[in-house]
Amino acid sequence: MATKRVVVTIPASPAVTYEIIIGSGVLGELGTKLTSLLNPRRVTVITNDIVWETSGAQLTNSLDRAGIDFDLISIPDGEAYKTIETAGVILTALADCGAGRSDPIIAFGGGVIGDVAGFTAATYMRGVPFINVPTTLLAMADSSIGGKTAVDMAAGKNLVGAFHQPSLVISDLDLLATLPDRELAAGRAEMLKAAMLQGGEYLAAWRTGITRVIDGDLELTAELLERAVRFKADVVAADARDTTGRRAILNYGHTLGHALETALDYAQLGHGAAVSIGMAFAARLSEKAGVCDAELVRATEELLRQAVLPERPPALKAAEIIAIMELDKKNEGGEVTFVLLEDFGRAVVRTVSRDLILSTLEEFANG
Amino acid sequence: MATKRVVVTIPASPAVTYEIIIGSGVLGELGTKLTSLLNPRRVTVITNDIVWETSGAQLTNSLDRAGIDFDLISIPDGEAYKTIETAGVILTALADCGAGRSDPIIAFGGGVIGDVAGFTAATYMRGVPFINVPTTLLAMADSSIGGKTAVDMAAGKNLVGAFHQPSLVISDLDLLATLPDRELAAGRAEMLKAAMLQGGEYLAAWRTGITRVIDGDLELTAELLERAVRFKADVVAADARDTTGRRAILNYGHTLGHALETALDYAQLGHGAAVSIGMAFAARLSEKAGVCDAELVRATEELLRQAVLPERPPALKAAEIIAIMELDKKNEGGEVTFVLLEDFGRAVVRTVSRDLILSTLEEFANG
Numbered sequence: 234m235a236t237k238r239v240v241v242t243i244p245a246s247p248a249v250t251y252e253i254i255i256g257s258g259v260l261g262e263l264g265t266k267l268t269s270l271l272n273p274r275r276v277t278v279i280t281n282d283i284v285w286e287t288s289g290a291q292l293t294n295s296l297d298r299a300g301i302d303f304d305l306i307s308i309p310d311g312e313a314y315k316t317i318e319t320a321g322v323i324l325t326a327l328a329d330c331g332a333g334r335s336d337p338i339i340a341f342g343g344g345v346i347g348d349v350a351g352f353t354a355a356t357y358m359r360g361v362p363f364i365n366v367p368t369t370l371l372a373m374a375d376s377s378i379g380g381k382t383a384v385d386m387a388a389g390k391n392l393v394g395a396f397h398q399p400s401l402v403i404s405d406l407d408l409l410a411t412l413p414d415r416e417l418a419a420g421r422a423e424m425l426k427a428a429m430l431q432g433g434e435y436l437a438a439w440r441t442g443i444t445r446v447i448d449g450d451l452e453l454t455a456e457l458l459e460r461a462v463r464f465k466a467d468v469v470a471a472d473a474r475d476t477t478g479r480r481a482i483l484n485y486g487h488t489l490g491h492a493l494e495t496a497l498d499y500a501q502l503g504h505g506a507a508v509s510i511g512m513a514f515a516a517r518l519s520e521k522a523g524v525c526d527a528e529l530v531r532a533t534e535e536l537l538r539q540a541v542l543p544e545r546p547p548a549l550k551a552a553e554i555i556a557i558m559e560l561d562k563k564n565e566g567g568e569v570t571f572v573l574l575e576d577f578g579r580a581v582v583r584t585v586s587r588d589l590i591l592s593t594l595e596e597f598a599n600g
Numbered sequence: 601m602a603t604k605r606v607v608v609t610i611p612a613s614p615a616v617t618y619e620i621i622i623g624s625g626v627l628g629e630l631g632t633k634l635t636s637l638l639n640p641r642r643v644t645v646i647t648n649d650i651v652w653e654t655s656g657a658q659l660t661n662s663l664d665r666a667g668i669d670f671d672l673i674s675i676p677d678g679e680a681y682k683t684i685e686t687a688g689v690i691l692t693a694l695a696d697c698g699a700g701r702s703d704p705i706i707a708f709g710g711g712v713i714g715d716v717a718g719f720t721a722a723t724y725m726r727g728v729p730f731i732n733v734p735t736t737l738l739a740m741a742d743s744s745i746g747g748k749t750a751v752d753m754a755a756g757k758n759l760v761g762a763f764h765q766p767s768l769v770i771s772d773l774d775l776l777a778t779l780p781d782r783e784l785a786a787g788r789a790e791m792l793k794a795a796m797l798q799g800g801e802y803l804a805a806w807r808t809g810i811t812r813v814i815d816g817d818l819e820l821t822a823e824l825l826e827r828a829v830r831f832k833a834d835v836v837a838a839d840a841r842d843t844t845g846r847r848a849i850l851n852y853g854h855t856l857g858h859a860l861e862t863a864l865d866y867a868q869l870g871h872g873a874a875v876s877i878g879m880a881f882a883a884r885l886s887e888k889a890g891v892c893d894a895e896l897v898r899a900t901e902e903l904l905r906q907a908v909l910p911e912r913p914p915a916l917k918a919a920e921i922i923a924i925m926e927l928d929k930k931n932e933g934g935e936v937t938f939v940l941l942e943d944f945g946r947a948v949v950r951t952v953s954r955d956l957i958l959s960t961l962e963e964f965a966n967g
Contacts (some may be wrong), residue, residue, distance in 0.1 A: 236691070245612070291911075317684070317687070317691060317768050318669055318688070320684070321688070324759070324760050325753060325755070326754060326756070327752050328754070328756065328759055343689070352723075355724070355762065356719075356761060357759070357760055358759060358760075358761075359750070359761045359762055359763055359841075359842070362842075381726065383726070386691060386692060386695050387692070387695070388695030388696065389695065391725075392695055392724070393723050393725075393727075394723060394726045395722065395723055395726055395727070396726055396727070426845065474726075
C-alpha cells in the first residue's frame with residue numbers, strides 16, 4: 234500500500250506545519266521522523282494499559298531503531314479517565330521523568346489518550362512538542378487532527394483544554410486489526426460525516442468503497458481516511474482556534490449526538506452510534522426547517538444503512554434531550570444552534586427554535 | 601495623579617492588543633472598561649479570602665455601577681494553593697456558575713491569583729477572556745504583564761501553565777495601602793531589576809525617586825511602575841512565547857533567586873529578598889566571568905541598599921544551591937545558563953561553568 238502524506242499548514246505567526254502519515258506499517262517511521270524533525274534526546278510516551286499490551290512492541294521497536302530513549306506513562310483505559318485529575322497525574326510523572334522543554338510527548342492510543350496527553354503537552358512547561366500516534370479509526374479520522382486538546386469535567390465533555398497543534402501524526406492502519414467493531418463504527422461515522430459535509434468526489438468514493446472497507450480492505454480504508462483527514466485539515470486551517478465559525482460545521486450530527494451520550498451517561502451508546510443518529514436527526518431537522526428536501530433525509534438514511542450505522546435512537550425522552558442541548562457549551566443565550574445541510578457538500582449553521590426541535594425529536598423517536 | 605495607560609501589542613495572527621491602566625482609584629474604571637471592551641452579560645471574579653475582605657467592596661462597586669453581574673470564586677491565600685488541584689477546583693466552580701465561552705474571568709489578587717486564575721482562563725473552554733486586577737506591587741510590576749500563566753508542581757514552580765494574554769490590566773495603587781513591607785519590597789526588587797536591565801533614563805529616575813517611593817509617594821510610585829511595565833511589555837512583545845531568547849533577560853537575578861527560594865522552602869525568604877540577593881550575586885558572577893568590572897558590583901550593592909533590599913544571602917550551602925540550579929527548568933543538558941550584565945542596560949545570556957559558580961557562591965556567602 235502506498236503511504237499517504239497530508240501536510241497541514243495552520244496560518245499563524247509563525248505558521249505551524251505538520252505532516253499526517255497514513256498507511257500500513259507507518260509506525261515504523263516514527264523514530265526516524267522524530268530524529269529528523271526534533272532530534273530529541275529522549276521522549277515520553279503516554280498510553281493506556283490495553284493499547285500498550287496490544288501494540289507497545291511496535292512503538293518500542295521504532296524508537297529503539299532510532300536510538301531514542303523513552304519513559305512510559307500509562308493510564309487506565311476509558312473516557313472516565315479523561316479528567317483534570319489524570320492530567321495532574323501525568324504532569325507529575327513528566328516532572329518525575331525530568332522531561333525538559335524540548336522533549337516531545339507522544340500520545341499512543343485513541344481519542345482519550347490523544348486529548349489528555351495533548352493537554353499535558355500544551356501545558357507542561359507552557360507547551361512541549363506533541364506527536365500523536367492514534368490507534369483507533371475514530372482518532373485517526375477526527376480527534377488527532379485540529380489541535381484541540383481537552384479533559385472532561387462533570388459539567389461537560391471537553392470543558393477544559395487548550396489549542397496545541399501536533400508536530401507529527403502517524404496513523405498506522407495495522408493497529409486497527411484488533412479493534413472491536415463498535416470502535417470501527419465510530420470512525421466510520423466521523424468519516425461519513427466528512428463525506429456528507431464535502432459531498433462530490435469524496436461522497437462518490439465513499440458510496441463505491443464503504444462496503445469493502447467494512448470487509449477489511451485496508452487500501453480503500455486508507456483512501457477514504459485520507460479524504461476525511463484532508464477535509465478536516467482544510468476546515469481547521471481556516472479556523473484554527475474555532476473563532477470564525479468555519480469550524481462549527483464539524484459539529485454536524487454532534488448536537489444531538491453529544492446530548493444522547495450525556496443522557497445515556499456516555500457508556501451505553503457508542504460515539505459512532507450517537508453521531509450517526511445525530512446525523513439522521515440533523516437531516517430530518519434540515520427538512521423540517523425548510524433548508525433541504527425529503528430526498529436528503531432518504532439519502533442520509535441509505536448512507537447510514539450502507540455503513541452499518543444506526544439511524545434511529547434508543548428510547549429517549551425528547552424533553553430531557555433538549556434540556557441537555559441547551560446546556561451544551563456551543564450555545565449562547567439559551568437558543569440551540571444546529572448545523573444543517575442544504576445538500577451534501579452545503580452545510581449551514583442555523584439557530585433553530587426549541588419547538589421545532591422538540592416536535593422533530595418526538596416524531597424522530599417514534600419512527 | 602494623572603492615570604497612566606500602557607498599550608501592549610503582541611505581534612501574532614491576529615495581533616493581540618491590551619491596555620495596562622496604572623493610577624490611583626483606577627479600579628473604578630473596571631466596570632465601564634469591561635462594558636466597552638467585551639460587553640459581558642456576566643463575569644467571574646477569582647480572588648483570595650484576604651484580598652476580598654480588604655478590597656472586595658471597591659471591585660464590587662465598580663462592577664455594580666456598570667450593571668455587570670458576577671460570581672465569586674475565592675481560594676485560600678498563599679503560594680501553597682497555586683496548584684493543579686486549585687485550578688481543578690476553580691474550573692469546576694466555573695462550570696457550576698454556568699460560565700460561558702465569552703464570559704471574562706477577572707483575577708483580583710497578587711501573583712498567585714493572577715497565575716492560577718490566568719491558567720483557568722487559558723484552559724476553561726480552551727480559553728476565555730482574562731482581566732487582571734493585581735493587588736500587590738510585585739504583580740503590578742511583573743507577573744500581570746506578559747501572558748504567562750502557571751501553577752506549581754512539587755518538582756518546580758510554574759512547571760505547568762499556558763500563554764494567555766489578558767484583555768485588560770488595571771493596577772490601582774490605592775490597593776497597596778494595606779500591603780506589608782515585605783510585599784512592597786518584592787515589587788521594588790522586580791522594578792529595580794527592570795531599571796538595571798534598561799539602564800539610562802529609567803535607572804536615573806529610579807536613583808532620584810526610590811527613597812520617596814519607599815516613603816509612600818504614590819505619584820513617583822506610578823511613574824517608576826509605568827517605566828517597569830513599559831520595559832517588560834517591550835521585551836514580551838518581542839518574544840511573546842519565550843522562544844527566541846529575548847525574554848530570557850527577564851530572569852536576571854532569578855537563577856540564584858529561585859534556587860534560594862527552593863532551598864529555603866519558599867516561605868522563609870520573600871521573593872523580593874531572593875531576587876535582590878540573586879542580582880547581587882549575578883553582578884558578582886558577571887565580574888568573575890570577565891563580563892563587567894568591579895564598579896558594576898559596587899553600584900548594584902548601592903542600588904540595593906538605597907532600595908532597602910538585602911544584598912547578602914542567609915546562611916546557605918553552596919553545593920546544595922548549585923544542585924537546585926542545575927534542576928531549574930531553564931537549563932538544558934546540565935550546564936547553568938545565567939543572565940549577566942556587561943553594564944546597566946546591557947544584559948547578556950551566558951553558560952557559566954559549575955566551578956566558577958561554586959567558587960563565586962562560596963566567596964559571596966562568606967561576605
